[in-house]
Amino acid sequence: MSRETVINWVLGLGLLAVPFIALMQGEPFYITLATRVAILALAGVGLNLALGLGGMVSFGHAAFFGIGGYAAGILATHAFNQEPLLAWPLTVSGSSDMLVIWLVAIAICALVALVIGAITLRTSGVYFIMITLAFAQMIYYFAISWPAYGGEDGLSIYVRNGFPGLNTLDPIQFFLICYAVLMACLFISARLRDSRFGAALQVARQNPDRLAATGIAPFNIRLVAFVISAAMTGLAGALFADLNRFVSPSMLSWHVSGEIMIFVILGGVGRLFGPLAGAALFIVMEFYLGGITEHWQLFLGIILLCVVLFVRGGILGIMAGRRVHA
Amino acid sequence: MTLALLIEQLLNGIQFGVMLFLMAAGLTLVFGVMGLINLAHGSLYMIGAFLCASVALATGSFWLGLAASLAGAAAAGAVVEIVVIRRLYDRDHLDQVLATFALILIFSEGTRWVFGSFPLYLDIPQALQGAVALPGGAQYPLYRLSIIIVGVLIAIGLYLLISRTRLGMRIRAGESDREMIGALGVDIRTLYTVVFALGAALAGFAGALVGAIQSVQVGMGEPVLILAFVVIVIGGIGSIKGALIGAILVGVVDTLGRILLPELFGLFMGPSQATSVGSALASMAIYILMAVILALKPQGLFAAGAQ
Known part of the structure; x- marks a missing residue:
């Protein structure tokens, strides 16, 4: 087992242990904190797929x-x-079942990402x-000015x-779901990273011309990764x-995009458990x-600045050492 | 909708565009010459506004405040460049985004610490109060008209600076080949600091001018920063001409969209529905404009490399 694998196990089991220790200590607040870490880490895991593996620096997640x-x-x-959500042509009612909600959330995000990705992936680098930032702002302003669901x-x-x-x-049960x-x-x-698709995605980051020369279009690979992300x-x-139990346009604001990016970079770009390490450190610092x-x-800004300037490779970079394939 | 209202809104759009140009010019220069994406540009705008407001409050003179904002923002820019930004030129865009995002946190929270959370207010100077009569019978505030004139003068000045002076020649040389001008004996480090401070001064100046129209508060730079990004993406990154045309385009489309779109939908919808659909669409209009332009020209209208 490599050092990174050991650290991954420690991180994964550590997060699982926090709520139970909190429960024993009679500090149920920490359960919510751990749940926050799990959820924000998940957002980071999504971005890491585009950013870490695919090299797509999305500032609009x-x-x-x-x-x-x-x-x-x-x-x-x-x-x-x-x-009903929709009365015509067929009746669609709302739902309070998480499984249905997740499916809808995934489907809509995938659809929106398909459209945004199809336009934005024509460009590269700083563009x-x-x-991606501008598209996120567009949706943000739309949410603010559309009065039907609470607006601002x-x-x-x-x-x-x-x-x-x-x-x-029950906080523990909700934590376990997350x-x-x-x-x-x-x-x-992990499975995607080690698959043929993952290999193609990483080559699309390192050398798109070479990928194209083997008969795989980098654009399509990137678009699929962007959608999954x-x-x-x-x-x-x-x-x-x-x-x-609340949703507002602030979830769409560009600070959130920045924070999700911070989780990924603080933990270590392209590392499987990097977002978890980053989100945990961020929440604890906050x-x-x-x-x-x-x-x-x-002080968060100063710490962050020092990490970017002086600590390359994030937390996992320090603890697990440099990777062979950077 | 009368002609007078239309002219007034058109002027508002141009005035907004001129402000955006002052922001976008610095961003696009810094990106063109140093290859750096600077999110903290909006913080320099905020610093300019706060300096102007507090100096004007202390001395009673708007003009002293304006001078303070120019000098202060340029100094802040130079310090930030020397302490932080200088280490980022060789890094990838991801590090630059993150480091300058951290700078935003530092500047915003630092400003809140010093000035508190309450907004400051800045009065329009005595000489520029009042209104000018427009053709069509409308009145237009003299101050906003002066902003347009000052902005146009700065645009001309920047054009002359870059095309006619030695500094401008070095800036252009830095854009096309930074190793070469280093080899020719130009002190690149100082040049970069000067360019960054110039961009910062423009942003601070814009903040000070806008401070007299809006309230001066923490976070005021961020919406403008994002619009300035839209401007330089539309105009082509690194191009001053693109920044000017992009800024006017964004300013006018945004301002007129907010007036005209609700009216347009009012033609075939109920008034309340037309207002909500129209204003929702209007807030997205410039982003739609950007998406359309990029779909046609992925490098923007005046890409620096394609001249």
């Missing part, structure tokens, strides 16, 4: 995070009010960064959506909305710095 959140919020609202004020989910056979209002989804997506990511981040958004000073963002 908040769009998918927010769309996933709104999918949960809108379906739950319609189910709560017993209004790609700015255009956002949308409350009065009762957390249910999962068959489980009580989602944790299971995170692990499933990590497993999918968006779907995972959207799923995280749906869970995040359920965690807070929590403790926030407890010390009101101006914690200032």
